[in-house]
Amino acid sequence: MTLYSMKMRASRNENGKPVHVSGAEKILAQKEIHDNASALIERALCHSKGSADFINLKIEEIRPGELSYVEALPFTTRDVKTAEEGRAVILELLDKLGIKNGREILSRFSETYDMRGAMLLNADTLERMEPDTERGIRATYMDAEHSPERSVCNDKNHFQEAIVLASKVISAPHIIAEICMSDDPDYVTGYVAAEAIGYVRITKLKEKGCPDGGRIFLFRGSSEDAKETIKYLEKQKVLVKNAPLSPCSPKVSDPWEAIRKDISQRKAANLYRTTRVIDTAQTAHVRSEGKQLLLLASNSYLGLSDEPRVKEAAIEAVREYGVGSGGSRLTTGTLPLHEKLERDLAAFKGTEAAILFNTGYMANVGILSALGKSGAVIFSDELNHASIIDGCRLGHARTVVYKHNDMKDLEEKLKAVSAPFGVIVSDAVFSMDGDVANLPEIISLSKKYNLLSMVDEAHATGVIGKTGHGIVEYYGSNAHPDILMGTMSKSLASEGGFVCGDNLLIEYLRNTARSFIFSTSLGPAALVAADEALHIIEDEPERVAQLQRNTKVFIKALAENGITTESSSAIVPIIIGDEGAALKAAQALYDDGIFLTAIRYPTVAKGTARLRAAIMATHTEAELTAAAQKIAKAVKQ
Structure with a gap:
């Protein structure tokens, strides 16, 4: 499999001088390039140090024989309360490594704050070995070994990226240790790394909000040795094996102890x-x-749910079709009852078509994960149901949360976040507060910014609107959202979820919504009970x-x-x-x-x-x- 190196560097111009904002290194398969490139650019544009005005993205093919593998350094954590305690730990660790001039080394640390790279410092003579002392040495071409199926995220994993970098640096010839403090204002942790001590994470080396940060590579050798070291750090392509994702607590003898503790805390x-x-x-x-x-x-x-007509209809369906459906909708699990209920739901909601899901939860998860492709943006009300939140999480879209039912805040976020494709999603009736979404304004904003609109009518169907047809009837409007989702488990007295919309939407979900494709379909009794309840609502407003x-x-x-x-x-x-x-x-x-x-x-x-x-x-x-x-x-x- 051909691999590629991807490097992102982002900076911002301040008073005519470029200031570093963000950087990242990845080694990827070809099919990963597009999504990861989008994620890294998003990181550069939405960084805690401010938005970059210059982004360099470099992608290079890695030829056979150019890649080497190193094992991730073992890690430990030193928990400290203050930055002063953290620096004392650095001195302690340097002394343990036989480096006696630790205080002098730390005094040089401020010289790294404005450097794009790291200082290469002779640990014995304190001579700087970089050819360009303003630029420093950049350790590049590295990533954690992974499967191509890993998820893409534009958030920075400080811990894993630091372990990857430290593992490459310590594997370089003539490097005896590395000291690092992040320059991210929101990340106060740093580390000391060496072969003898592994990666020692120090929880506080500065105060939150401080933009200072840098790294020192401690070196031992001649000027010729330094050339060899620099070549390895800047040119050798490295994958780090077994790099952990997070600084998890060490294993305990009883794996159930954490669960017992969680339950105790909840009580x-x-x-x-x-x-x-x-x-x-x-x-x-x-x-x-x-x-x-x-x-x-x-x-x-x-x-x-106890209406005799509904119960009798369900009983008759079981007599004719049995209890279960026997398979997913795309294999053996489609009955005439599924298609009839879908037609009736579409007619009830005034849309072209409908599609059934096993639960309302699975409907929201299916819709939003299917629409949430990389590069998309989902604008979600802060009080939306958990199923909407989880659907957003399962896709690759960015989620932007707006204040509850606040259309001014929603529009401000729509203006601020460019979305080549996106969805505004809201509960129709909010399940814990009972209030109703501002559908007319949501539709207006979705059209203004060329986005889709979606409402969850779980608590609206059979409840609001003069005859219980839901939020569109409630507002007395002919304007429909693009996606109407609902459930059969509430007013329809059965179980299952549904989505109503244009034929194109339903066709797309039938082919992409994983919770539809991979679930055994609803059984006959649930289908007929919901359909009978739907007709009762129509006939008895x-x-x-x-x-x-x-x-x-x-x-x-x-x-x-x-x-x-x-x-x-x-x-x-x-x-x-x-x-x-x-x-x-x-x-x-x-x-x-x-x-x-x-x-x-x-x-x-x-x-x-x-x-x-x-x-x-x-x-x-x-x-x-x-x-x-x-x-x-x-x-x-």
């Missing part, structure tokens, strides 16, 4: 999670642990109207009991703040006959723990009024 912080079994269907009233409770926590907003009336009744009753909240959907957040207090209130309500869930970090931000009430069309006004009184009592205890 102490009131973030530990447990499950409660419900022994009945998800109706307005349920039985749990032998108690009869009013259910105020279910996403079955229209109460269709009074269910949606009742849900919306119930939500208003509940919010008004809370206000009458001293709890002010608001919602544009069926989700009513009752903010408490403290995680422990939220758990206590939820337990008090459970004891008093109300099933209401405490929502805590990381589902919501720390300090914003809440009770998340989910209203159903099958609640009565009397039940909701009485529940509001009990909630107020529990919250105020």
Whole structure:
């Protein structure tokens, strides 16, 4: 396999003088070049030291026999509290290596701050051996050995890049040690490396925000030896084997200890999670642990999960088609039921086509990882659901987070970040706050900046809009987002996710969305149950109207009991703040006959723990009024 060397150097002009911003070295297979080049250029343009105005990207073919391999230096970490302690560690290590003039060496360190390269210093005479003392010596042509399948990231991995460089430097002839302090203002760690001590990471050598940094290669030999050293450092192409990605803690005798510690910490912080079994269907009233409770926590907003017509349709589907689908959609797993539900969903949402996924989570992961190609940018609301966040992470696109429902902040970020291809994505109804995305403005901005628009209608379908058709109907607009995603697990009383849009979008997802391609498809009962529920919503819009009336009744009753909240959907957040207090209130309500869930970090931000009430069309006004009184009592205890 042919390999290539890629080197990036970036600088910025300050007062007529070039100032170094960023640099990187990679050795790559041909198919990796494009994505890595884009990532390195992005790093140079978005650096903590400022944006570069000059970027040099050099790519060279590595001919057979030019590449050598060295083993990564073993590493240890010295944890220090101050930069002064860190420098004391450097002196200690130099003394251990038999280098007695450590203080004099450190006094020369400031000379490296404005150099593009490293100082090559005779450890005995303190003579500088570089031919050009302004430029210094650049150790180049190196990378960690890797498989071509490694992910591309424009973020700098300080630790691995430092170990790679140190491992090459220490393998050079006549080099006895290296001292380094990063010039990144946000990275205060440095190291000393030598064959006898390995790579010793020192956690603090300067204060955060300080731009100073440089490196000294300690050398022992003659002037002719120095030429050999420089040739190796600047010309020899090296792959470093077994270079670690991060300074992980050393292995412990019990691999489960870290997991036990994590669970213990969660319990102490009131973030530990447990499950409660419900022994009945998800109706307005349920039985749990032998108690009869009013259910105020279910996403079955229209109460269709126990609707006789829905259940009977599912039973008939099982009788005719069996229980499972038997395969993925692209092999043996497509039934007429899949295609019918997709047609009906597209008609319900007013789009050309639809495609089904096994869950709403898998739909978002599939869409965003498929669209998130290298070079793309996804603009995501800060309160978007975890499935959107994870979908962004799984692709190669850059993710830019904008303030919640803040269209001014979104446009500022759209102006600041150039995107040859991109997506603006938002929940339609935000699952923890109950508010609705500003769809008209999102569509307007997406068209203005030539991006796609996407909304997640998990909590919108069957809930908002006069007849429950979702966010487009809610705004009374004929304008559709490019991508409408939703679930069958809430108002449609079944399970699964879906995406509605143009034929081109659906065709693309069918061929690229991994969570669609590699999943066994939904079974017959789920498909028919969702389709029947969809027709009930179409035929009986009074269910949606009742849900919306119930939500208003509940919010008004809370206000009458001293709890002010608001919602544009069926989700009513009752903010408490403290995680422990939220758990206590939820337990008090459970004891008093109300099933209401405490929502805590990381589902919501720390300090914003809440009770998340989910209203159903099958609640009565009397039940909701009485529940509001009990909630107020529990919250105020």
